[in-house]
Amino acid sequence: xxxxxxxxxxxxxxxxxxxxxxxxxxxxxxxxxxxxxxxxxxxxxxxxxxxxxxxxxxxxxxxxxxxxxxxxxxxxxxxxxxxxxxxxxxxxxxxxxxxxxxxxxxxxxxxxxxxxxxxxxxxxxxxxxxxxxxxxxxxxxxxxxxxxxxxxxxxxxxxxxxxxxxxxxxxxxxxxxxxxxxxxxxxxxxxxxxxxxxxxxxxxxxxxxxxxxxxxxxxxxxxxxxxxxxxxxxxxxxxxxxxxxxxxxxxxxxxxxxxxxxxxxxxxxxxxxxxxxxxxxxxxxxxxxxxxxxxxxxxxxxxxxxxxxxxxxxxxxxxxxxxxxxxxxxxxxxxxxxxxxxxxxxxxxxxxxxxxxxxxxxxxxxxxxxxxxxxxxxxxxxxxxxxxxxxxxxxxxxxxxxxxxxxxxxxxxxxxxxxxxxxxxxxxxxxxxxxxxxxxxxxxxxxxxxxxxxxxxxxxxxxxxxxxxxxxxxxxxxxxxxxxxxxxxxxxxxxxxxxxxxxxxxxxxxxxxxxxxxxxxxxxxxxxxxxxxxxxxxxxxxxxxxxxxxxxxxxxxxxxxxxxxxx
Numbered sequence: 001x002x003x004x005x006x007x008x009x010x011x012x013x014x015x016x017x018x019x020x021x022x023x024x025x026x027x028x029x030x031x032x033x034x035x036x037x038x039x040x041x042x043x044x045x046x047x048x049x050x051x052x053x054x055x056x057x058x059x060x061x062x063x064x065x066x067x068x069x070x071x072x073x074x075x076x077x078x079x080x081x082x083x084x085x086x087x088x089x090x091x092x093x094x095x096x097x098x099x100x101x102x103x104x105x106x107x108x109x110x111x112x113x114x115x116x117x118x119x120x121x122x123x124x125x126x127x128x129x130x131x132x133x134x135x136x137x138x139x140x141x142x143x144x145x146x147x148x149x150x151x152x153x154x155x156x157x158x159x160x161x162x163x164x165x166x167x168x169x170x171x172x173x174x175x176x177x178x179x180x181x182x183x184x185x186x187x188x189x190x191x192x193x194x195x196x197x198x199x200x201x202x203x204x205x206x207x208x209x210x211x212x213x214x215x216x217x218x219x220x221x222x223x224x225x226x227x228x229x230x231x232x233x234x235x236x237x238x239x240x241x242x243x244x245x246x247x248x249x250x251x252x253x254x255x256x257x258x259x260x261x262x263x264x265x266x267x268x269x270x271x272x273x274x275x276x277x278x279x280x281x282x283x284x285x286x287x288x289x290x291x292x293x294x295x296x297x298x299x300x301x302x303x304x305x306x307x308x309x310x311x312x313x314x315x316x317x318x319x320x321x322x323x324x325x326x327x328x329x330x331x332x333x334x335x336x337x338x339x340x341x342x343x344x345x346x347x348x349x350x351x352x353x354x355x356x357x358x359x360x361x362x363x364x365x366x367x368x369x370x371x372x373x374x375x376x377x378x379x380x381x382x383x384x385x386x387x388x389x390x391x392x393x394x395x396x397x398x399x400x401x402x403x404x405x406x407x408x409x410x411x412x413x414x415x416x417x418x419x420x421x422x423x424x425x426x427x428x429x430x431x432x433x434x435x436x437x438x439x440x441x442x443x444x445x446x447x448x449x450x451x452x453x454x455x456x457x458x459x460x461x462x463x464x465x466x467x468x469x470x471x472x473x474x475x476x477x478x479x480x481x482x483x484x485x486x487x488x489x490x491x492x493x494x495x496x497x498x499x500x501x502x503x504x505x506x507x508x509x510x511x512x513x514x515x516x517x518x519x520x521x522x523x524x525x526x527x528x529x530x531x532x533x534x535x536x537x538x539x540x541x542x543x544x545x546x547x548x549x550x551x552x553x554x555x556x557x558x559x560x561x562x563x564x565x566x567x
Contacts, residue, residue: 024226043106067223100149108138114477148173160238161563198257206548283472324354338382389424436463
């Protein structure tokens with residue numbers, strides 16, 4: 001398939017490859033609605049590589065098409081007409097921006113359609129805004145791939161080296177997406193490689209953004225099969241070494257991961273026994289303050305149930321863990337609820353639970369109280385020992401940007417808290433009796449690679465990551481599966497076990513290698529008892545979180561620059 005055949009003094013490719021060339025040229029030369037449709041449809045196909053499908057080969061299609069779409073913005077496939085400018089940009093730049101936007105819109109719409117479920121929880125109040133969530137957010141996020149396409153176009157060259165330009169452009173845009181306006185790295189392109197546990201192990205070296213750069217490079221290689229002649233030499237000459245390099249890179253990733261998993265430690269922390277409680281409580285009118293007695297009774301009865309023979313209640317349980325925002329009331333202000341919880345807990349057992357926390361205004365009586373989305377540690381007798389306040393809040397879910405403007409319009413965030421939640425002051429370790437120091441992540445915080453990093457002020461490395469969440473807003477859609485997949489990657493990056501407790505699932509005990517040791521499936525209620533896996537030596541990413549991705553990005557950028565200069 002790679003062999004060149006001399007024909008009438010020029011190089012021709014075999015018939016099988018020529019069909020790919022015709023498809024590639026159809027994409028390159030497309031215009032108008034056809035070009036936008038190519039971009040949108042192929043971007044949407046990329047979502048098949050994400051959870052719950054996890055069909056990694058699907059990612060070849062959007063990355064291959066990205067190369068051909070940007071080809072169509074440059075010579076010789078498209079010649080800009082002199083003097084014609086849109087928004088003070090050359091026409092080639094405008095076409096790159098447009099193709100990137102439609103490509104990204106398809107990817108994000110197909111990957112985030114499940115957001116619409118949250119608008120139907122209280123349909124009478126929020127259903128009207130469903131199009132804004134389902135299509136509006138993907139439309140905004142699509143500007144990042146548009147920036148990526150434009151950056152790649154600026155570095156573009158007519159040979160195989162343009163794959164480095166794509167990696168530099170899209171990789172930079174993905175980093176921006178994870179940081180601009182508090183960031184939203186959900187379904188970053190690196191999750192395509194993270195779909196397989198073996199290839200996901202590379203995150204211990206280069207993290208999510210490093211996986212993203214590798215994903216762009218590896219999955220775009222098939223675009224070279226669509227090259228015939230660009231310039232004075234057949235680009236197809238680059239095909240065998242490019243395919244060989246990509247194959248060796250992928251095999252290296254896979255065998256490194258397989259070796260790491262084969263050598264995985266199975267040791268557990270002695271004397272620690274966990275119980276995870278998943279209530280599967282619907283996120284609807286049943287979760288109201290007037291139903292607090294029945295909600296708490298459900299939690300207590302479910303938590304006391306044991307599936308292990310010979311064990312009664314919470315006997316020999318070190319920590320009972322409940323999900324995020326477990327109560328429709330302020331736990332620390334409800335003495336009766338604390339007393340009932342305290343009565344359930346044996347002397348050697350503590351409860352770690354999500355709960356809204358009320359803090360006083362500063363100075364007191366200067367204004368309304370502040371509310372925090374917190375994790376609280378409760379001991380026998382109902383004493384609250386420690387709290388962690390969520391630092392990275394969900395825009396529009398837990399607070400409203402430009403709160404005063406939206407308040408004037410009568411709009412509020414999904415969580416019914418006056419004024420929305422306040423962010424915690426800083427990330428810190430949570431101290432839980434009987435457990436090693438805990439790195440807490442509440443819900444949304446688990447999608448950010450740097451949220452689980454050991455705070456600089458904390459000398460001691462944590463022994464586990466605790467992620468409590470409530471994905472009940474999204475039912476049994478793709479959303480909870482994607483959230484779970486991203487949380488698992490934090491365990492691999494940090495070399496720490498991850499304990500995840502969700503209201504409706506998926507709750508699980510996860511090893512420092514991302515292996516699921518036990519879980520409660522989505523949409524089920526129940527408890528899960530298990531030992532706490534022992535942490536492993538801190539991987540390279542934990543020490544140098546940005547070294548790997550910076551090296552790969554600089555390599556891609558300079559390779560693209562050099563290639564453009566000499567081509």
